[in-house]
Amino acid sequence: MQGKSFLFQRKPRLIKISMKKIKKYIRKKSLSKTLWKKAFNNAESALIAMINRRDKDCQVASDCAVSGGCSDVLQMDHGLVSRKHKSTFFEPRQMILLCSKAHTKKTFKTHGFDVIVFEKIRNREGSFFVDQMLNLSQRIKKWSIQELEEMTKQFEELEKK
Numbered sequence: 001m002q003g004k005s006f007l008f009q010r011k012p013r014l015i016k017i018s019m020k021k022i023k024k025y026i027r028k029k030s031l032s033k034t035l036w037k038k039a040f041n042n043a044e045s046a047l048i049a050m051i052n053r054r055d056k057d058c059q060v061a062s063d064c065a066v067s068g069g070c071s072d073v074l075q076m077d078h079g080l081v082s083r084k085h086k087s088t089f090f091e092p093r094q095m096i097l098l099c100s101k102a103h104t105k106k107t108f109k110t111h112g113f114d115v116i117v118f119e120k121i122r123n124r125e126g127s128f129f130v131d132q133m134l135n136l137s138q139r140i141k142k143w144s145i146q147e148l149e150e151m152t153k154q155f156e157e158l159e160k161k
């Protein structure tokens with residue numbers, strides 16, 4: 001008999017969470033994700049604009065000239081460490097402005113453009129910086145909205161003339 005009443009006492013309690021609460025939670029979660037993504041995109045746009053002001057033109061134009069010249073479209077390239085790595089994503093010193101033709105050639109490693117771009121940045125920033133970037137890229141970095149907003153402001157102020 002005792003065992004039976006024990007079982008009765010252990011009857012699981014119903015956890016009451018209304019659908020309204022669940023929906024509110026999901027909405028809040030996806031809203032903060034949207035806000036983060038927006039802040040991230042803003043920071044990236046401000047960085048791209050700043051690199052355009054700084055570099056002004058395709059930085060490997062002399063190499064492009066050998067193979068048919070530059071294209072009109074300019075693109076910012078993550079020169080040393082790929083954009084997959086978030087810790088080095090916003091480092092202006094590893095960015096370089098390329099024409100879209102050079103950018104494609106660099107991406108697919110054709111005509112040695114990967115090496116050309118790498119050397120260009122190493123000459124500009126020095127070997128120590130290159131090592132620093134490669135080390136930093138191994139770290140996991142999660143940018144906060146506040147950090148992203150601060151960077152956006154910084155980028156907007158840089159290279160202004």
Ligand SMILES: [Zn+2]
Binds near residue numbers: 059064069098099
């Ligand atoms: Zn070019």
